[in-house]
Amino acid sequence: MTRATPAKLEIRNATTADIPGILALTRKTYRNVENYTSGMIRGHINNYPDGVFVALYEGEVVGYCAASRIDEEVALAPHDWESITGNGFGSRHDPTGDWLYGYEMVVASKQRGLRIGKRLYDARRMLVERLDLKGIVFGARMPNFRRSIARVSGPADYVEKVVEGELRDPTIGFQIANGFRPIGVLPDYLPEDKPSGGHAAHMVWRNPYVDPDEPPTHRVPRDIESVRLATVQLQARAVADFEEFMRNVEYFVDVASNYRADFVVFPELFTLSLLSFEPHDLTPAQALDKLTGWRKPLVDRLSDMALSYNVNIIGGSHPTYTDDGEIQNVAYVCLRDGSVHAQEKIHPTPDEAYWWKIKGGDGVDVIQTDCGPIGVLICYDSEFPELARRLVDEGARMIFIPFCTDSRQGYMRVRYCAQARAIENQCFVVMSGNVGNLPGVENMDIQYAQSCILTPCDFPFARDGIAAEASENIETLTIADVNLADLTWARAEGTVRNLNDRRFDLYRIDWTQSPRGEQQMPIGHGHEKKGPGGG
Numbered sequence: 058m059t060r061a062t063p064a065k066l067e068i069r070n071a072t073t074a075d076i077p078g079i080l081a082l083t084r085k086t087y088r089n090v091e092n093y094t095s096g097m098i099r100g101h102i103n104n105y106p107d108g109v110f111v112a113l114y115e116g117e118v119v120g121y122c123a124a125s126r127i128d129e130e131v132a133l134a135p136h137d138w139e140s141i142t143g144n145g146f147g148s149r150h151d152p153t154g155d156w157l158y159g160y161e162m163v164v165a166s167k168q169r170g171l172r173i174g175k176r177l178y179d180a181r182r183m184l185v186e187r188l189d190l191k192g193i194v195f196g197a198r199m200p201n202f203r204r205s206i207a208r209v210s211g212p213a214d215y216v217e218k219v220v221e222g223e224l225r226d227p228t229i230g231f232q233i234a235n236g237f238r239p240i241g242v243l244p245d246y247l248p249e250d251k252p253s254g255g256h257a258a259h260m261v262w263r264n265p266y267v268d269p270d271e272p273p274t275h276r277v278p279r280d281i282e283s284v285r286l287a288t289v290q291l292q293a294r295a296v297a298d299f300e301e302f303m304r305n306v307e308y309f310v311d312v313a314s315n316y317r318a319d320f321v322v323f324p325e326l327f328t329l330s331l332l333s334f335e336p337h338d339l340t341p342a343q344a345l346d347k348l349t350g351w352r353k354p355l356v357d358r359l360s361d362m363a364l365s366y367n368v369n370i371i372g373g374s375h376p377t378y379t380d381d382g383e384i385q386n387v388a389y390v391c392l393r394d395g396s397v398h399a400q401e402k403i404h405p406t407p408d409e410a411y412w413w414k415i416k417g418g419d420g421v422d423v424i425q426t427d428c429g430p431i432g433v434l435i436c437y438d439s440e441f442p443e444l445a446r447r448l449v450d451e452g453a454r455m456i457f458i459p460f461c462t463d464s465r466q467g468y469m470r471v472r473y474c475a476q477a478r479a480i481e482n483q484c485f486v487v488m489s490g491n492v493g494n495l496p497g498v499e500n501m502d503i504q505y506a507q508s509c510i511l512t513p514c515d516f517p518f519a520r521d522g523i524a525a526e527a528s529e530n531i532e533t534l535t536i537a538d539v540n541l542a543d544l545t546w547a548r549a550e551g552t553v554r555n556l557n558d559r560r561f562d563l564y565r566i567d568w569t570q571s572p573r574g575e576q577q578m579p580i581g582h583g584h585e586k587k588g589p590g591g592g
Contacts, residue, residue, distance in 0.1 A: 068176050071102050071109040071121065073425050078118030079111065086163050091249065093145065094568075096422050096451050100146030101161070103423065103430045103452020108150075108157060110180045112164070112173045119165040120173040123147060124181060124193070126154030129273075132194045133240070133261075138247045140561035141196075146450035151557060152549040155273040157185050159195035178235050185264050191273070192264045193237070196246045196257030201226045203252050212242045212256040229258050237262045277549045279517075280542040284428045284455070286487050286524075287318035287368075290508040292532035293493040295333035299351065302330050303358050309534055314366035316536055319428050322489040323373035324506070325386070325436045325461040328355060332498045341413050345384055349377040356389050356397055363391040369426055373459045373489070374402065374435050376413060383416040388433045388459060390424055398424045402435035403444060420568075423451040429541060434478075436460040439471055439486075443566050445478040449556070454544050458488045461504065468505045476522060479511045481555050483548050485524070485539050486511040492530045505530060510537045515551045517543040 071079065076098050083092050101109050101123040112120030125147050132141075132154070142160045143149040149158075159181065164173045181193055202215050205224055209215040216239050218224040229239070237260040246257035263269065289309045296302045306323070313321035331351050332344055339347065352375060363370045372389040379385045379401075386402035386409065401418025409415040421444050423430035432448030432455070439445070439458045448456060458475050462468040472488065479486040490506025509526035512518035517540070519525075525537035548556050 065115050066171060066173075066176075067113045068110060068120075068180055069113075070106055071111040071123075072106075073099060073102055075111050075118060076102075078113075079121050082118050082121055082165055083163055085165065096420075096447070096568075097145045097147075099423060099425075099430070100143075100148060100451040104147045104450075105150040107184060108181075109147075110177055112168075112177060114165075114168055114171065114173075119168040119171075120177055121161065121163050122159060122177045122181065123161040124157050124159040124195075125150035126190070127151055127156050127158040127194075128154045129156055129191065132156040132158050133259075135243060136196075137243065137245055138196060138257075139565060143450060143559075143561065144565050144567075148450040148556065149561070152277045152545055153273075153275045155191045155275060157181060157190055157193045159193055174231065175235060182262070186266055188275075189267055190264060190275075191267055191269060193262045195260055196243045197232055197237075197239075197260045198228045198247075198250060199226055199253040199256060199258055200228055201252070202254050202256065206254070212244070212254060216242060216258045229260075232260055235262075277546045278542075279546055282541040282545075283538050284320070284541055285316065285318045285536065285538050286455070286485070286510050287313040287316065287321040287534055287536045288487050288489040288508045288510060288527070289313075289321060289323050290489065290506055290527045290531065290533050290535065291324050291327050291491055293327075293330060293491050293495045293504060295495060296330050297334055299331060299354065302328075303355075305330075306359075307362060310362045310366050310368060310370065312534055313536070314368045318368055318536060320369045320371060320431075320455075320457070320487070321534075322371040322457050322459060322487050324489045324491040324508075325374040325388075325459040326376065327373040327459075327491060328375045329498055330495060333495055338497065345376060345378060345413065348375065351375075352377045356391065359389060360391040360395065360397050363393045364395050367393050369393050369428070371433060371457045371459065371487075371489070376415060384414050385418060386415050386435060387418075388435055390431075390433060392424075392426055394427065400424070400433040400435070402438055404437045404441060406437050421447055423448055423453045429454055432456045434458050436462070436471060439478060440474045442474075442478065442481065445482050445484075446566060447568065449482040449484055453484060454541050455485045455487065455539075456482075458486060460488055460490045460506070462490060463503050463505060465505050468507065472507070472509070476511050479522060480513050483513045483544055483551070483555055485541075485544070492532060508535055510535065510539070512539065513544070513547055513551075515547050515553070517547060517551075 105125045108124035219226045219229050239258045241259045243257045243259050248255040359372045370391045374388045376386050388400045390398040403418045405415040430452040432453040460471045475486045489508050491504045492506050507529045510524040512522050514522040525535050527533050527535045
């Protein structure tokens with residue numbers, strides 16, 4: 058009797074668990090040039106998981122390709138790599154697009170004899186045929202262009218001579234052998250690609266099973282992808298000890314769980330109640346020392362609750378000393394799978410910076426949950442639109458805003474900005490704030506809040522863009538169901554389409570810092586690749 062052995066080579070859709078392997082592959086391939094960040098790869102996968110593939114050989118990532126659906130008017134018109142990819146995040150994906158646009162293909166050099174590039178192209182073809190798309194399109198490198206420049210009149214002439222066999226180009230030749238044909242040249246497609254002179258061949262493969270003259274009929278179905286959100290408007294109250302504080306927190310976790318909520322959100326600085334049982338007034342430095350001591354037991358208990366109550370907990374925020382000695386205002390996100398994530402506040406307010414010496418964090422990234430990627434912006438961070446756009450580019454469809462405001466003016470600043478973030482990013486936004494006061498505790502003299510769950514303003518969503526909101530300044534739990542599929546529909550077919558209508562040819566956000574602890578790796582496009590590549 059013969060026994061089967063495990064497959065050595067596997068081609069499948071990429072997951073976020075593959076990101077370290079993908080980054081390791083691109084680091085080896087793109088030497089001495091700009092590369093991807095983990096957030097960009099996360100964006101590729103979250104924005105269009107069906108279009109992203111990995112090749113694994115004996116468990117190691119040896120090939121990676123990423124693509125998104127793009128409307129023909131955009132895909133076949135002049136463009137550059139930055140604009141067609143949404144600055145490298147794959148955020149230009151259009152669910153109704155009739156072409157598959159390939160914007161990354163990389164294969165480990167030592168495995169090129171296994172025809173991994175061809176296998177990845179075949180995976181793309183199968184996707185196109187299954188979805189009845191018109192074909193595949195991309196910008197291909199021309200790595201021999203610069204060395205042949207004396208023999209041609211320009212990039213278009215170079216491509217023509219390669220097609221006719223008068224010149225050899227390893228990349229274009231590989232793609233022609235795989236059924237692709239050039240339809241022109243994309244000038245200044247990738248200025249960093251010096252061997253190609255910054256240009257690219259505009260390559261297409263047409264789906265033989267689709268009539269090119271038939272108008273596209275791709276529509277986004279009005280599916281149901283329901284998520285139940287709960288936001289806690291928490292009363293600041295004195296407690297006798299840590300256990301009493303956690304019982305107050307657990308009460309709301311229990312209620313949210315009883316209502317089968319997927320997420321429950323607590324306010325910014327909700328843990329300052331832990332200073333109420335100190336026998337003496339504390340300086341800001343002393344208060345932070347005390348709060349830092351509560352960080353581990355707090356996170357442990359929140360994580361245990363997330364598991365036992367089967368609900369994802371956005372743990373407000375907790376000021377603490379970090380390992381590098383800085384004081385940060387940190388949101389701890391405890392998921393019901395037992396994982397714990399931390400998101401630092403990026404922009405401390407002037408008072409936080411002066412009185413508490415709080416420093417801003419280094420970056421924002423989405424957090425993967427069982428309900429899809431989410432983002433957290435702590436209070437003042439919601440007033441900086443670049444941060445929310447970064448999270449949405451990485452695939453976030455829900456953004457949680459724990460806040461702490463003392464006056465109506467302060468609250469309205471956060472509220473108006475949160476509503477703007479929901480509209481401009483076509484996502485759901487959840488706010489959670491404190492009410493009441495804590496005599497003797499700094500920063501908790503008075504509080505003003507009206508916690509809420511906000512939506513974009515379009516036909517599928519709640520009237521006035523408010524799915525639910527609490528009464529002002531009253532402790533309560535507010536719950537609403539939202540349909541994530543409505544966001545997908547609105548982004549593709551809504552009255553306005555803020556994400557797709559961005560003018561990438563005019564402006565971009567350039568992130569110059571990576572999240573804390575991650576090696577800086579800007580965008581990479583394979584302009585030092587050898588052999589098959591591009592697209």
